Amino acid sequence: MSTRIVVVGGGTAGVRLAQRLPVALLGEEPHAPYNRVLLADVLAGRYAPEVIALPAPLEPVRRGVRAVRIDRAARTVECDDGTEVGYDRLVLATGSNPVLPPLRGLRGSLLPSGVHPFRTLDDCLELRAVVRPGVRAVVIGGGLLGVSAARALAALGAEVVLTQQGERLMERQLDASASELLRTHVESLGVEVHTECRVSGLRQRDGAVTAVELADGFVLDAQVVVLACGVRPRIGLARDAGLDVRTGVVVDDQLRTSDPYIHAIGDCAEHAGRVYGLAGPALEQADTLADILRSEATEATEGTGATGATGATGATESAPAAATATVPAELSAPRPAYTGTRALTRLTLGGPEAGLEALDLAAFGEATPLPGDDVVQLTDATRRAYRKVVVRGDRLVGGVLLGDLAAVGTLARAWEGDEALPDAPLLHLLTHDGGS
Template sequence: MTSTARVVVIGAGLAGVTLARRLGELGTPALVVGDEEHRPYNRVLLAEVLAGRFGPEVTALPAPAALTRARVTAIDRDRRTVRCADGTLIAYGTLVLATGSNAVLPPLRGLFTAERELPEGVHAFRTMDDCLALSEAVRPGMRAVVVGGGLLGVSAARALAVRGARVVLAQQAERLMESRLDPAASALVRHHLEGLGVEVHTECRIRDVRTAGGAVRSVVPADGYVLGTDLVVLACGVRPRVGLARRAGLDVGTGVVVDDELRTSDPHIRAVGDCAEHAGRVYGLAAPALEQAGALAALLAGSGTARYTGTRSLTRLTLTGPGRPFDLAAFGETDPRPGDHVVRLADATRGTYRKVVVRDDRLVGGVLVGELGTVGALARAWEGAEPLPSAGGPPLHLLTNDGGS
């Protein structure tokens, strides 16, 4: 393949590796450039590795046919080359940015040492190296504070508790996973964590990290109460990695701006996954990354006229621990607007909760906790955006197990 036809993918995460694999299946080989020492892995499973449920090898993705380990430092759009940290130049015909995202490190006093490093005992939770360092550090009975109560923070708190740590989860918002769950579902997540021994504090903003001898000793919330700790896990969300794109002069919003063909402002450069911003939205989830990779593979291989018009993604979370697993699914708009029709079914004894939001005879969102037998039918009805059959009353059939068959 000549350099003018060559596809080069920067990033060996789920989006980049999936794109390269699908391109290979379509007869268009691609070179993947990744900067992590580990073989490509599925970061969705990192919490299970931290919990000790899986070994790191279980997270491995099928390796692309052509993979080089290097850190790309610059893009020369005129010459269509990328420069690596070791001085190597790689020519491309089409360049795909699949650079992913970085963990957000909150502006806490004392978070960094004089060398701009995290103190001993303070960890981000984003990469395999983060996960392995945490796994090595955690011990039964150890005090741990998880900062952030979103999907990642909840998963990290559960994993540390399963490993025997005494965990405090500090969430700045008024409830856990507030961007995805309604108050009732969030309360069930909190109840599950507390059942594992996690101490949950909502509306709790951590202000300071205090160290002694270079190691963390406590964190201080805004109310001044000192929480002694041996371990701090920062799970405050992620931010798209757009440095390369910005230095190359590409259009960047929150992420690298792309159109329905995943093209950036340079027609020879595309972007997929966590770093891509499509129609004003950065997803940061696995399902959109996979959908983008599939659409782009078809476009680059000339095997179709696929376009990416956005993803209606469903969030799934399974929390394991003592007793049966805690299953959760959420999609669309879980908070109703005035005039929406809301149907709820709850069983406190069994710890199950189901809710759907219907607007103008269309399913616009829902959340299920516990038994997820209906999730398949609900997801199909939501993704199809078709009018629901009218039966003259509340659409209770959407929440019955019969609907999931």
């Protein structure tokens, strides 16, 4: 492709696109791109940092470079090292930032010694350097990231307390029964779990954290505090450039922002009012955008598609959205488009390499039934397995599996394809073959 494509962000989405197309990839972190999903395994000692590296893109990544400004008129990206990179198409894959809760003792992004976010490989390595057996560690946040961090710290021998403001662990993914089983599993590792408790502040001495204060007045001694309070789309660069932003950078079905020469994918992108924040949708968006850019390049070469996006800046240049067909519409191949992702959360917590018994879980769709829905649920206490699916009419609309994921492949395919279920007893959905 002759079009100059610049990608800002060396995470899952940006690297996937760079594996499909020759692009100039700007990565802010000094490390080679890595799989962020596996950070907890690095913290626990299950994997070395180099093991979680992502496959190399087609062109070398420019590491340790932060984009600080987009000049949309000149179509350039200014970097913090003073360089400028010109583009014909710009792709924002800036990801997300960890949420820092409004606690007494936290001043903006300035964290006391011993307080760590858990988002990057550097965060992970810093935690490994300070955690040792017997260290008192408090994890704030009982979502997927907080549970993973608590297990990893327990594997290192820390005395871990996990705090969750909500009613249960991983409440976004799991129903009450599955969450209770997860809590039992986490507590069996020696982790103390507090739900429905709000952290109000941090105590410090000489600039180092000493305790965590709860809103009910209870105090938890702490030498290490891990902030796992969720993430927020990183939209500052897009907002400063005047692009349309809401929760994330707003994109259409072509993954275009309000500037037709700029796209956004991954955690920073908001499509049809939704920000996914998961690896699966990020990969699908990157693959779709690769197809879109290839399609437009082919149309431009054949004279059947959009003009522009070639680096020219003339006032008469037309934007990529203004395509004019020169072949009969019925003979034209449909342009690739992103229509959303049916995202499945799948996670393996721990493993023998970390000295912990592994626990597998998967969740998809709507795990909480509506009136009139059918629910099939099986609990196997001996195998510590829990399986539940929600059926609406003849469609599978959601499910949770914990401990035994033998049926997850067939269930996920039926859900993702929105297929009519076979005319068979619903209990068959939870057999090992998913009812196939």
